[in-house]
Amino acid sequence: MDTSNSEDKKDQTVGTRKPKSPWLRALASGLSLATVTAFCMILIVKSDEATHDLIEYNQNEAKIMKVAEALMPEVVKESSQIKCKLFSDKRIGKNMHLYAFLKADSVQGYLMTYSTDKGYAAPLVLIGAFTKDKQLIKNDVLISNETPGLGDKVMRRNSSFMDMFNGKNSEDAVWDVKKFNGDFDYIIGSTVTSRAVVMATKDALDTIKVLNFKTLKECR
Secondary structure, rough: OOHHHHHHHHHHHHHHOOOOOOOHHHHHHHHHHHHHHHHHHHHHHHHHHHHHHHHHHHHHHHHHHHHHHHHHHHHHHHEEEEEEEEEOOOEEEEEEEEEEEEEEEEEEEEEEEEOOOOOOOOEEEEEEEEEOOEEEEEEEEEEEEOOOOHHHHOOOOOOOOHHOOOOOOOOOOOOHHHHHOEOOOOOOHHHHHHHHHHHHHHHHHHHHHHHHHHHEEEEE
């Protein structure tokens, strides 16, 4: 039996590839172009995010410095360097900032952000200035969603409420409002906000007391 013709035909079938149709080639090219475009878009978005974060960070730093100058002018005046660290604590929030004001590597004082969800409208973010021994100098509200005309009365620009905390440490008082047998006054009509500030400040004092600045993660 002569099989040469059938074997030749088999070899020709194996060795010959059917050319791709034009629409398949177009689809492959389109997918490749889409992949490259998507990759480029990711790079652009990442670059834009990094730039935005840097701008926002610098703007926040400027805001923080203004607050520092208002809360502890002498410490700011005596300091020649500022270092920022990040920390998280379940009592006062995630990614809070702790600034150390230094002179010749010696800490002159601290500035710390802290938050609470016990206010009328969370989050309520505060900022406190502390001595090098971690006693409170002054504090203020940094970000508030509290009711205008009521909850926002706790802010320094609106009342003298925050003056009650000047120079305090965590052992100085019963940290609650007088309505709940504490030592602190409260603003009528904004008891919830007043109490939130009192309790959050106590938590901030307890937190900063045990923080080791050297071991914390540096801010971006």
